Amino acid sequence: MNKHIRAFVVPVIAVVVFLLFWEWLVWFNGWPRFKMAAPSDLPPAFERHWPLFLSMGWQTLWRTVVGLFLAVVFGTLLGMIMGFSRTMRDALYPLLVGFNAIPKATVVPIVALMFVGQHDFNTVLLAFMISFFPIAVSVSIGLSTLEPEYRDILRSLGASQATIFWKIALPKTLPEFFGALKVAVTLAFIGTNLMEIVSPHGRGLGALFDSGRTNSDFPLMFAVLIALAFLGIVLYYFVVALEKIFAGWAERAPG
Amino acid sequence: MQNLIEIKGVKHAYQTDAGPLPVLDGLEIAVPEGGFVAVVGPSGCGKSTLTRLIAGLMKPDHGEVWLHGEKVKGPRSTVGMAFQNPVLLEWRTILKNVLLPLEIVPSKLTRKQAEERARFLLSLVGLEGFEDKRPSELSGGMRQRASLCRALIHQPDVLILDEPFGALDAFTREDLWQTMHRVKEREPFTGVLITHDLRESIFLADQVVVLSGRPARTQYVLEVPSRGPRTLDDLYTPVAAEQLNILRHQIQIAQGRSPAEEGAE
Numbered sequence: 001m002n003k004h005i006r007a008f009v010v011p012v013i014a015v016v017v018f019l020l021f022w023e024w025l026v027w028f029n030g031w032p033r034f035k036m037a038a039p040s041d042l043p044p045a046f047e048r049h050w051p052l053f054l055s056m057g058w059q060t061l062w063r064t065v066v067g068l069f070l071a072v073v074f075g076t077l078l079g080m081i082m083g084f085s086r087t088m089r090d091a092l093y094p095l096l097v098g099f100n101a102i103p104k105a106t107v108v109p110i111v112a113l114m115f116v117g118q119h120d121f122n123t124v125l126l127a128f129m130i131s132f133f134p135i136a137v138s139v140s141i142g143l144s145t146l147e148p149e150y151r152d153i154l155r156s157l158g159a160s161q162a163t164i165f166w167k168i169a170l171p172k173t174l175p176e177f178f179g180a181l182k183v184a185v186t187l188a189f190i191g192t193n194l195m196e197i198v199s200p201h202g203r204g205l206g207a208l209f210d211s212g213r214t215n216s217d218f219p220l221m222f223a224v225l226i227a228l229a230f231l232g233i234v235l236y237y238f239v240v241a242l243e244k245i246f247a248g249w250a251e252r253a254p255g
Numbered sequence: 256m257q258n259l260i261e262i263k264g265v266k267h268a269y270q271t272d273a274g275p276l277p278v279l280d281g282l283e284i285a286v287p288e289g290g291f292v293a294v295v296g297p298s299g300c301g302k303s304t305l306t307r308l309i310a311g312l313m314k315p316d317h318g319e320v321w322l323h324g325e326k327v328k329g330p331r332s333t334v335g336m337a338f339q340n341p342v343l344l345e346w347r348t349i350l351k352n353v354l355l356p357l358e359i360v361p362s363k364l365t366r367k368q369a370e371e372r373a374r375f376l377l378s379l380v381g382l383e384g385f386e387d388k389r390p391s392e393l394s395g396g397m398r399q400r401a402s403l404c405r406a407l408i409h410q411p412d413v414l415i416l417d418e419p420f421g422a423l424d425a426f427t428r429e430d431l432w433q434t435m436h437r438v439k440e441r442e443p444f445t446g447v448l449i450t451h452d453l454r455e456s457i458f459l460a461d462q463v464v465v466l467s468g469r470p471a472r473t474q475y476v477l478e479v480p481s482r483g484p485r486t487l488d489d490l491y492t493p494v495a496a497e498q499l500n501i502l503r504h505q506i507q508i509a510q511g512r513s514p515a516e517e518g519a520e
């Protein structure tokens with residue numbers, strides 16, 4: 001009981017202290033609204049733009065999820081190809097590393113120019129491009145490091161490659177896969193926002209942020225940041241919940 | 256009597272970057288039905304390769320492997336295998352791990368019968384009450400016991416054991432030796448045991464094959480006269496001491512060290 005109170009009360013106190021400190025900092029320095037926002041400015045900002053927050057938040061959410069979904073499908077396929085074939089791994093790995101080394105912020109204007117006006121497509125594409133890499137790498141490593149005995153156990157009974165993949169290789173890579181997915185979900189979110197902020201006439205929370213920026217509306221900008229953090233947390237814990245269901249076995253009992 | 260396992264003039268080489276690496280060279284082994292052969296030999300001489308050939312996971316370059324009067328051309332469901340690494344699937348319970356082969360091999364058992372059989376095997380090796388545990392909750396010796404049950408669930412006629420007790424401590428290992436005898440009484444099989452432990456070989460097997468260093472030939476075959484269950488005391492008789500002496504001597508030859516040199520040290 002005591003432990004539960006502590007687990008709940010301590011973080012709440014920490015958040016409250018943080019907000020009070022922030023409020024005090026703004027008040028103490030006398031920063032005006034076009035320079036900085038205080039926590040007390042946020043509820044009015046949310047209230048004023050509530051319908052926008054809902055519609056823009058939805059835009060950001062669905063694009064991130066679609067981009068992430070494509071990244072999972074493509075990344076898993078790529079990982080399977082690289083995990084099963086030595087030759088393909090040697091061929092694709094340098095390409096993949098090179099592609100990943102490019103800071104995605106530089107890709108944003110290129111994509112935006114290439115597919116002018118197709119804002120949904122652009123955003124999903126960027127979310128996808130930025131997030132498939134960790135998935136591909138984790139799946140390929142998971143598959144290629146499968147100990148030969150695992151294969152032999154089933155192969156000696158005459159099992160097909162497909163059976164070995166479904167019964168052993170795939171479930172065995174799930175912990176690595178979810179580890180990568182947690183990274184990917186954050187990355188995809190960054191991708192979506194990059195595109196939304198940079199694109200002219202963009203939509204989504206990124207665009208809302210940008211409109212706050214052009215008007216020096218700090219309360220709006222900070223409210224968007226809070227909304228983004230909220231969405232990011234929701235997505236992250238959604239993945240954590242999936243991980244608990246499908247790869248919960250990988251968690252060692254404490255101690 | 257017909258031999259259940261027959262290895263005739265088997266030669267095999269691996270293709271490596273540095274050219275072919277001959278591993279087995281003219282291997283001759285015959286195991287009668289219900290027999291138990293132990294294979295000992297220097298490290299890296301090709302013992303695991305031999306198990307893969309018997310299991311049909313590889314084909315030898317030359318020579319033939321026969322099981323049950325049939326030439327081995329590929330994997331067969333009448334084989335059970337266990338390795339030094341128990342390779343249990345962490346996401347399955349012990350019971351589900353044991354049942355795994357029945358998901359591959361066609362079986363006449365109903366689901367319920369299969370489960371009963373798995374429970375029976377687990378109780379035979381002393382894992383009663385652990386059916387619903389995860390592998391990570393078991394000790395190394397217990398995992399090895401579970402792995403043994405999995406190798407037996409589909410009633411294989413050939414059981415191939417590649418250093419199954421190699422990673423266990425001495426007491427656990429001796430425990431498992433006795434378990435093996437108990438299992439073999441209830442679930443007859445023809446066994447091939449790869450081991451580094453000479454005491455293990457004479458305790459479990461009725462025939463010990465010594466392989467020469469790589470490329471391995473059949474260098475020496477020791478017939479162990481006592482059949483069936485044994486007690487640990489049997490390892491401390493003059494007969495056992497004599498057998499161990501012979502085997503140690505043969506291993507030294509296989510390693511390319513002459514016993515005389517050894518004595519002079």
Ligand SMILES: Nc1ncnc2c1ncn2[C@@H]1O[C@H](COP(=O)(O)OP(=O)(O)OP(=O)(O)O)[C@@H](O)[C@H]1O
Pocket residue numbers: 269270271276278297298299300301302303304305469
């Ligand atoms: N797939 C492979 N490709 C190339 N060489 C291999 C391969 N598998 C094994 N070898 C080599 O063949 C030799 C015999 O290997 P094997 O695993 O059969 O030996 P072993 O007697 O089981 O060894 P240990 O006592 O260490 O278990 C070793 O030198 C090994 O390096």
Ligand SMILES: [Mg+2]
Pocket residue numbers: 302303304417
């Ligand atoms: Mg070996």
